[in-house]
Amino acid sequence: MKFALIGNPNVGKSLIFNQLTGIGVEISNFPGTTVDLCSGNVCYKKEKFEIIDFPGIYSLDGKSEEEEEVRKYLRNEHVDALIAVLDATHLERNLYLLLQIAEYEIPTVVVLNMIDEAEKQNIHINFAELSDILGCEIIATTATEGKNIGSIIPAALQTASKIKARVPYDRHVEAGIRSLVKLSECSRLEAILTLEGIMQNPELTDTAETISAEIEEEHRMSVYQIMATNRHNEAAKISEEVTSEKGEKKEFRFEKYLTRYFPGIPILALILLSTLMIVFFVGSFLEEMIVSLFEQYAVEPLLAMGLDPLTEQVSFSFVIALQAGLGIAFPFVFVFYILISILEDSGYMTRAAFLADRAMHRIGMHGQALIPMVLGFGCNVPAVMSIRHLSKRERVIASFLITMVPCSARTVIIAGIVAVFVGVPAALSVYLIVFALIALTGIVLTKFTPGEQYGMILEMAPLRMPKAKQTLSRAWLHMKEFIFIAMPILLVSSIVLGLLQYGGIIQAFQDVFAPAMDAALGLPDYASTSLLFGILRKEMAFETLAILAGTADLGSVMTGIQLYVFAVVSVLFVPCISTIAVLYREMGVKIAALVSAYTLTLGLIVGSLIHFIWSYL
Ligand SMILES: Nc1nc2c(ncn2[C@@H]2O[C@H](COP(=O)(O)OP(=O)(O)OP(=O)(O)O)[C@@H](O)[C@H]2O)c(=O)[nH]1
Numbered sequence: 001m002k003f004a005l006i007g008n009p010n011v012g013k014s015l016i017f018n019q020l021t022g023i024g025v026e027i028s029n030f031p032g033t034t035v036d037l038c039s040g041n042v043c044y045k046k047e048k049f050e051i052i053d054f055p056g057i058y059s060l061d062g063k064s065e066e067e068e069e070v071r072k073y074l075r076n077e078h079v080d081a082l083i084a085v086l087d088a089t090h091l092e093r094n095l096y097l098l099l100q101i102a103e104y105e106i107p108t109v110v111v112l113n114m115i116d117e118a119e120k121q122n123i124h125i126n127f128a129e130l131s132d133i134l135g136c137e138i139i140a141t142t143a144t145e146g147k148n149i150g151s152i153i154p155a156a157l158q159t160a161s162k163i164k165a166r167v168p169y170d171r172h173v174e175a176g177i178r179s180l181v182k183l184s185e186c187s188r189l190e191a192i193l194t195l196e197g198i199m200q201n202p203e204l205t206d207t208a209e210t211i212s213a214e215i216e217e218e219h220r221m222s223v224y225q226i227m228a229t230n231r232h233n234e235a236a237k238i239s240e241e242v243t244s245e246k247g248e249k250k251e252f253r254f255e256k257y258l259t260r261y262f263p264g265i266p267i268l269a270l271i272l273l274s275t276l277m278i279v280f281f282v283g284s285f286l287e288e289m290i291v292s293l294f295e296q297y298a299v300e301p302l303l304a305m306g307l308d309p310l311t312e313q314v315s316f317s318f319v320i321a322l323q324a325g326l327g328i329a330f331p332f333v334f335v336f337y338i339l340i341s342i343l344e345d346s347g348y349m350t351r352a353a354f355l356a357d358r359a360m361h362r363i364g365m366h367g368q369a370l371i372p373m374v375l376g377f378g379c380n381v382p383a384v385m386s387i388r389h390l391s392k393r394e395r396v397i398a399s400f401l402i403t404m405v406p407c408s409a410r411t412v413i414i415a416g417i418v419a420v421f422v423g424v425p426a427a428l429s430v431y432l433i434v435f436a437l438i439a440l441t442g443i444v445l446t447k448f449t450p451g452e453q454y455g456m457i458l459e460m461a462p463l464r465m466p467k468a469k470q471t472l473s474r475a476w477l478h479m480k481e482f483i484f485i486a487m488p489i490l491l492v493s494s495i496v497l498g499l500l501q502y503g504g505i506i507q508a509f510q511d512v513f514a515p516a517m518d519a520a521l522g523l524p525d526y527a528s529t530s531l532l533f534g535i536l537r538k539e540m541a542f543e544t545l546a547i548l549a550g551t552a553d554l555g556s557v558m559t560g561i562q563l564y565v566f567a568v569v570s571v572l573f574v575p576c577i578s579t580i581a582v583l584y585r586e587m588g589v590k591i592a593a594l595v596s597a598y599t600l601t602l603g604l605i606v607g608s609l610i611h612f613i614w615s616y617l
């Protein structure tokens with residue numbers, strides 16, 4: 001048996017999915033978190049059922065890829081029951097989608113989520129009446145507290161039924177639907193989709209076009225617009241019938257200030273700055289502690305053991321990789337993800353995106369690409385995946401800009417190398433350089449990329465107190481990836497590096513590249529090897545630097561300006577291998593190659609500029 005979770009963005013589908021399946025897919029207070037279909041299993045009374053978590057959609061009549069994907073799935077695959085998740089605080093908008101789902105005539109259970117918020121906002125919904133109108137069972141839930149989640153699967157199994165509520169379309173449209181059905185013996189759904197121009201059915205299209213033309217003549221509106229209006233009216237009518245609001249909504253006053261230029265922009269700057277500061281300070285405090293523990297209890301005792309050179313090299317590589325991973329990267333990654341999770345869950349992130357959008361438009365930058373760019377601060381990979389709903393032109397621009405956004409791994413480099421050994425102002429200046437280059441790249445690309453520019457539609461996520469458990473578990477989701485994917489790569493490559501070093505091969509490699517690196521960037525010879533490793537995972541540039549230098553105290557082997565140049569180059573130069581792979585998947589080989597070549601050149605040019613300017617000062 002197969003069930004599917006369907007609903008608007010940001011209504012709690014993924015949270016419910018996680019609670020039902022025990023799988024940890026990403027949940028955040030940011031519309032559009034889930035972009036791929038996720039599937040998982042749930043056990044109920046010793047039987048196993050499959051559940052699908054659809055990406056959030058506002059309607060089934062739009063042209064975005066998510067809607068296309070869900071529509072195709074509903075029409076071509078068999079789903080035993082839909083679990084439609086509605087947000088009780090935005091009933092009308094959620095019903096608009098539900099009324100379209102109804103037309104697919106798939107057995108459905110309606111989950112009315114966010115009951116806690118609705119109560120806080122004094123929104124009261126008459127469940128019995130709503131269930132009567134829709135003709136299916138309603139389960140009222142508060143997913144964050146796990147309330148009533150247990151009733152969902154039994155309901156999907158036993159009481160799921162086709163929604164009986166139907167949109168009464170304009171009578172000309174209804175007549176058109178009826179004649180299409182009669183003419184070609186298709187279903188009502190097919191007739192509707194063809195009239196809307198969503199489905200191309202060679203048998204129907206001609207007739208449908210004639211009918212549409214007649215209706216448009218009469219109404220001076222496209223059939224698509226008429227039907228959308230009818231649906232909106234019906235959704236509004238139902239929502240009004242079952243909802244009663246008492247008292248005033250409170251939260252909204254404070255909210256207004258966050259999206260105004262003033263004091264919105266200063267607040268945004270302050271929040272960004274404090275986020276970086278906290279990452280720098282807490283991260284480096286933890287780093288110092290862990291690194292010195294490692295030195296004292298692992299590195300020194302190991303060197304004192306007097307092992308034979310090969311064994312010593314291998315075990316030294318192992319220990320120093322552990323130290324680099326747990327001591328250097330972990331503290332920064334961890335603090336960073338906790339903070340980002342808090343910002344997202346509080347709903348502030350959508351406000352930041354909104355503000356930044358207005359500001360960015362002024363310098364000719366692109367609006368819609370902004371949400372993915374904000375995501376890019378966490379990791380470029382999901383950010384690139386989330387540009388799928390943009391137009392072709394926007395996707396090309398976004399591909400370049402997103403891969404330049406300093407992700408958490410690059411924050412590790414900036415924090416761990418520059419903030420720790422050179423100073424916090426220097427670390428902030430790296431961000432300034434990167435942001436300036438992103439803006440410049442954006443302006444140039446906007447000028448030269450063909451295609452139209454669209455505006456941005458971003459729904460404000462509600463302001464909410466982040467929940468400790470959810471924030472931690474999301475930070476943990478990313479940490480897990482770090483520990484189980486990055487750490488093993490780091491350990492293995494460190495040992496390989498150790499062996500290569502033992503065999504003198506690293507030396508040979510560096511002999512070839514070192515002169516150029518030294519001349520152009522003024523970096524020591526082992527830095528070129530580290531930069532190369534940075535392509536595997538960004539923060540590995542930093543970790544291998546420590547490994548090859550043989551110490552985590554980089555300040556003792558490199559000068560401040562060398563560390564600064566190294567950080568700038570590795571932050572800018574070539575996205576990591578996972579980002580290149582996902583770019584290739586989403587955009588094709590040409591864009592992936594162009595982006596890599598561009599960032600490589602940019603990194604080397606900017607690095608050598610800094611080096612030369614510094615030497616002349
Ligand atoms: N107060 C409250 N918050 C909730 C409830 N259910 C979910 N949330 C929050 O709503 C936000 C969105 O949850 P998700 O599960 O990511 O939503 P989604 O529907 O999967 O969103 P997309 O993936 O963007 O389509 C998160 O911050 C959740 O903590 C609820 O019942 N009450």
Ligand SMILES: [Mg+2]
Pocket residue numbers: 013014015026027033034055056
């Ligand atoms: Mg989701």
